[in-house]
Amino acid sequence: MINEYEIIETMQMFNQEHLDIRTITMGISLMDCAAATVEESCNRIYDKICRYAGNLVATGEQISKKYGIPIIHKRISVTPISIVAAACGAKDYTPFARTLDKAAKTCGVNFVGGFSALVQKGYTNSDKILIDSIPEALATTEFVCSSINLASTRTGINMDAVRDMGVIIKKTAEATADRNAIGCAKLVVFANAPEDNPFMAGAFLGPGEPECVINVGISGPGVVKHALESVKGRDLGVVAETIKKAAFKITRVGELVAREASERLGVPFGIIDLSLAPTPAVGDSVARLLEEFGLETCGTWGTTAALAMLNDAVKKGGVMASSYVGGLSGAFIPVSEDEGMIAAARSGALKLEKLEAMTCVCSVGLDMIAIPGDTTAETISGIIADEMALGTFNNKTTAVRLIPVPGKGVGDSVEFGGLLGTAPIMPVVNTSCAEFIHRGGRIPAPIHSMRN
Amino acid sequence: MESEKNTAVVTVLGKDRVGIIAGISNLLLEYGININDISQTILDDIFTMVMLVDLKDLQIENSDISEKLAKLGEDLGVQITIQHTGLFNAMHKI
Numbered sequence A: 001m002i003n004e005y006e007i008i009e010t011m012q013m014f015n016q017e018h019l020d021i022r023t024i025t026m027g028i029s030l031m032d033c034a035a036a037t038v039e040e041s042c043n044r045i046y047d048k049i050c051r052y053a054g055n056l057v058a059t060g061e062q063i064s065k066k067y068g069i070p071i072i073h074k075r076i077s078v079t080p081i082s083i084v085a086a087a088c089g090a091k092d093y094t095p096f097a098r099t100l101d102k103a104a105k106t107c108g109v110n111f112v113g114g115f116s117a118l119v120q121k122g123y124t125n126s127d128k129i130l131i132d133s134i135p136e137a138l139a140t141t142e143f144v145c146s147s148i149n150l151a152s153t154r155t156g157i158n159m160d161a162v163r164d165m166g167v168i169i170k171k172t173a174e175a176t177a178d179r180n181a182i183g184c185a186k187l188v189v190f191a192n193a194p195e196d197n198p199f200m201a202g203a204f205l206g207p208g209e210p211e212c213v214i215n216v217g218i219s220g221p222g223v224v225k226h227a228l229e230s231v232k233g234r235d236l237g238v239v240a241e242t243i244k245k246a247a248f249k250i251t252r253v254g255e256l257v258a259r260e261a262s263e264r265l266g267v268p269f270g271i272i273d274l275s276l277a278p279t280p281a282v283g284d285s286v287a288r289l290l291e292e293f294g295l296e297t298c299g300t301w302g303t304t305a306a307l308a309m310l311n312d313a314v315k316k317g318g319v320m321a322s323s324y325v326g327g328l329s330g331a332f333i334p335v336s337e338d339e340g341m342i343a344a345a346r347s348g349a350l351k352l353e354k355l356e357a358m359t360c361v362c363s364v365g366l367d368m369i370a371i372p373g374d375t376t377a378e379t380i381s382g383i384i385a386d387e388m389a390l391g392t393f394n395n396k397t398t399a400v401r402l403i404p405v406p407g408k409g410v411g412d413s414v415e416f417g418g419l420l421g422t423a424p425i426m427p428v429v430n431t432s433c434a435e436f437i438h439r440g441g442r443i444p445a446p447i448h449s450m451r452n
Numbered sequence B: 001m002e003s004e005k006n007t008a009v010v011t012v013l014g015k016d017r018v019g020i021i022a023g024i025s026n027l028l029l030e031y032g033i034n035i036n037d038i039s040q041t042i043l044d045d046i047f048t049m050v051m052l053v054d055l056k057d058l059q060i061e062n063s064d065i066s067e068k069l070a071k072l073g074e075d076l077g078v079q080i081t082i083q084h085t086g087l088f089n090a091m092h093k094i
Helices: A004-015 A038-053 A056-067 A094-107 A125-139 A159-175 A182-186 A221-229 A236-265 A286-292 A303-321 A339-347 A352-358 A377-393 A434-439 B020-030 B065-076 B085-092
Strands: A021-028 A071-078 A144-152 A156-158 A187-191 A212-218 A269-273 A366-372 A398-405 A413-415 A422-424 B007-014 B034-043 B046-054 B078-084
Touching: A004 A221, A004 B007, A004 B034, A004 B046, A004 B078, A004 B085, A021 A038, A021 A056, A021 A236, A038 A071, A038 A094, A056 A071, A056 A236, A056 B078, A071 A094, A094 A125, A094 A144, A125 A144, A125 A159, A125 A182, A144 A159, A144 A182, A144 A377, A156 A159, A156 A377, A159 A182, A159 A187, A159 A377, A159 A398, A159 A434, A182 A187, A182 A398, A187 A377, A212 A236, A221 A236, A221 A286, A236 A269, A236 A303, A236 B085, A286 A303, A286 A339, A303 A352, A339 A422, A352 A366, A352 A377, A366 A377, A366 A422, A377 A398, A377 A434, B007 B020, B007 B065, B007 B085, B020 B034, B020 B046, B020 B065, B065 B078, B078 B085
Parallel strands: A021 A071, A144 A187, A212 A269, A366 A398
Antiparallel strands: A021 A212, A144 A156, A187 A398, A413 A422, B007 B046, B007 B078, B034 B046
């Protein structure tokens, strides 16, 4: 029998601490949608997505109602379009993005990820076409997300692609300048991109994945923060233990939802992504959770240590709650989507350099950070190169989602609305790295990649 | 997962007043839901009632029982939720 305390605790997690399932993401393979013409391929893509994901949103809502669990997003990830479109002979892949957008609209999901290419070792002709299509594709669609894997521990870093993506990010910002460069909020570059990630903007269904799969992303920084409030002043061993217990419970909710969604949709369950994903709502912030460790502001000395411990304890608690853990699985630190991060960035306590250090110990990278519109493409590539190096040489996933907002500078801020939040423009050190970026070529894989 | 029983937990949180139990029992009766267990306490000054109910063939997700209970809660000035027992078992049992 369940005891009363546990019931009340659960209610409190949902009602006051913002516990939710962040996303149920259905991965759909589009491998069989390749065709000799764009029209035929797009028709197959649209039909297949609608056939597989037609009931996704309704099923998510039913599960939400049955257990009283908020399920925030229902989303779709697909095979990287650079693979699917390769045979069609087109010189522009924007029609594929529009097709994904239309399918997302029909299914009622709020994002579809997979306008993607995996170029960690080099470009295929199709990869190059896809990358060149990104600015137009993101400017003319609403729900499509794009991700490019630029590096991996096994292959090293494709610096040609790092150079090109600096330019593409600038072009995407310009193409959506009338909407605060929102295109860049839907574009992310990775090192070691996971193939089963349910979170946007980086979700795609990797080539090693099954035909169709359900991946679930959990959330709950508020729950962990609340748990820490009860152990104020105790030593860090107690803190780690407390985080683990909270993470276990959160993950079990994810596991329950994932299993039930998988059963109802007749689609295999893939993974639970153990990530603490913040929202701009007060009480749902990773920054405030870090401050609960005893830091005056997120970004001050000690932040990286606290984040490392938090990230590790969440995984330790979570892995026992689910047999299949994957995706990004770590704390997210997107600046614009986190009320505490926004405040810390505004006060000057949180700087880009500190965020870079923090990405060494958590799951994503420099995420949802607005920078001055006059930042050069080379500087953006330099920031990307550093972040790719952190991921490649430390055998972990890192990512960059920067938004160079045209016409804005330090002191300004931009409003994206909804879960994308508000971003204060953060200062960027602007001494040139252009010569380094224009060298091109590949940074070889690190020595510890040779494990065989 | 459906090997477990089709039971749910109804939780009522808020300020005590006349008619809470009566209102809820009447609504549950309309749906043919049997009450297996009730416990009521005051936790941190909050009136807290937990009911374990048997849904038999009723599926929460396909009925309007959760909306009806939420609406009743609004009328009574308390918060009423119904959640399948599977949730609590998943979160609190290893």
